[in-house]
Amino acid sequence: MPLSLLGLLVCLCATCNEARSDIYMYTDANGTPNFSNVPTDARYVLSLRTDQSMEPTKFAVHRSNGINLSQQKIFTPEINRVASIYHLDPALLHAVIATESGYDARAVSGKGAMGLMQLMPETARHYGASDPFDPGQNIQAGAQHLSSLLQRFGNNLQLALAAYNSGEANVVKYGDRIPPFPETAAYVPRVIGLYKRYQREVR
Structure with a gap:
């Protein structure tokens, strides 16, 4: 994920003061992004912070x-x-x-x-x-x-x-x-x- 996009994602959520959960992402060898809120692979990096109180x-x-x-x-x-x-x-x-x-x-x-x-x-x-x-x-x-x-x-x-x-x-x-x-x-x-x-x- 480009750093500029990651910065935008962080900025979008920076003003939220409630409890948060994080979304992590890594890109595999085929170029496919993989997402998780429970990273189990060392390649995952923080992609998006989300408010846990938000409805789906x-x-x-x-x-x-x-x-x-x-x-x-x-x-x-x-x-x-x-x-x-x-x-x-x-x-x-x-x-x-x-x-x-x-x-x-x-x-x-x-x-x-x-x-x-x-x-x-x-x-x-x-x-x-x-x-x-x-x-x-x-x-x-x-x-x-x-x-x-x-x-x-x-x-x-x-x-x-x-x-x-x-x-x-x-x-x-x-x-x-x-x-x-x-x-x-x-x-x-x-x-x-x-x-x-x-x-x-x-x-």
Whole structure:
């Protein structure tokens, strides 16, 4: 990570006075960035400081006020159904939805992304979601999009999530690597962390 970007990441978080957790990163021999909040390899270096009190969705472009646990349970059957269609782990869809919208089916971002999986209008149209606020249509289109990104990037989950957050073109632009955007650098490990948690918790 360029020193200038690392400096920017530190400056963005310097004014926060609450408890923090750190995100570390190293770039492997293939040029792929690896992120962790619990570094187990000596190559990890501090990449981003984050506020432990922040809800998962506050790392994403599409922010909400938190996770609605009752809605999580309501949408679980549909998430399971769609996950089976596109051969995805339901826990991964839960992690993306929690990060993107906090299970708010009416969520709208400042950039115009809509619904549970925060579909941009062109993405919704591409995958046939005529009503992005309809939970079934939104989950199906978002899952299909995520599945397509996983195929595009050889089942590299980090790159697929980076593309979901920042756009496929940006991942390609940076040589099939996670783009050096502070938001994406926080988004990818946040979703992966939730994914691991939901693998244990969500039924």
